Amino acid sequence: NAGVTQTPKFRVLKTGQSMTLLCAQDMNHEYMYWYRQDPGMGLRLIHYSVGEGTTAKGEVPDGYNVSRLKKQNFLLGLESAAPSQTSVYFCASSSGLAHTDTQYFGPGTRLTVL
Amino acid sequence: ILNVEQSPQSLHVQEGDSTNFTCSFPSSNFYALHWYRWETAKSPEALFVMTLNGDEKKKGRISATLNTKEGYSYLYIKGSQPEDSATYLCASRMDSSYKLIFGSGTRLLVRP
Numbered sequence: 001n002a003g004v005t006q007t008p009k010f011r012v013l014k015t016g017q018s019m020t021l022l023c024a025q026d027m028n029h030e031y032m033y034w035y036r037q038d039p040g041m042g043l044r045l046i047h048y049s050v051g052e053g054t055t056a057k058g059e060v061p062d063g064y065n066v067s068r069l070k071k072q073n074f075l076l077g078l079e080s081a082a083p084s085q086t087s088v089y090f091c092a093s094s095s096g097l098a099h100t101d102t103q104y105f106g107p108g109t110r111l112t113v114l
Numbered sequence: 115i116l117n118v119e120q121s122p123q124s125l126h127v128q129e130g131d132s133t134n135f136t137c138s139f140p141s142s143n144f145y146a147l148h149w150y151r152w153e154t155a156k157s158p159e160a161l162f163v164m165t166l167n168g169d170e171k172k173k174g175r176i177s178a179t180l181n182t183k184e185g186y187s188y189l190y191i192k193g194s195q196p197e198d199s200a201t202y203l204c205a206s207r208m209d210s211s212y213k214l215i216f217g218s219g220t221r222l223l224v225r226p
Binding site: 004041043044045048058101103106108 | 118145146148156157158159160163165203205207211212213214215216217218219
């Protein structure tokens, strides 16, 4: 039982390049989330999904797209990377079964955009 | 955007000291309050989830209280140990969508 995994762990991009971050969970969770974490700030929600085939915008969605084609995977895409997207990205998942639903986090992806 | 505030931002204590820190959140439309422990180079791990006013939760030397009417939660660590060094995050759920609003965390360093 690996929990929540993220690939890659590190990546350096040039401005304008594109990339996809993959999040996978093996807990059969319905809900999945993408956050970014910047110095001095809390985790900010980029996009989330409440089930396979559904996605919704979070607090800071601009410049990102997501897809949830399979229940266990949640992909975060950057079509044209900008230096402002330099950050640590965390994926999380939760069962969505109760108000006390706990989110389980992946190890993070550190992205630098030059 | 409704803010979740944590104080202090950072805290240095000596091994054996007891310590506490605060999470403030909007008291309207409250659903649940989460505490997470986040060690450097690891992922955040859930400590507590609390929903009811007056709730108290305890795990070993760590405990938390909740006041939903005034919108705050305290996290207490009794007899801090170096392994307690981490960032402690709180997050509030304020609607039925399961989205969490996170505070920026309190970074705790326990000196041996």
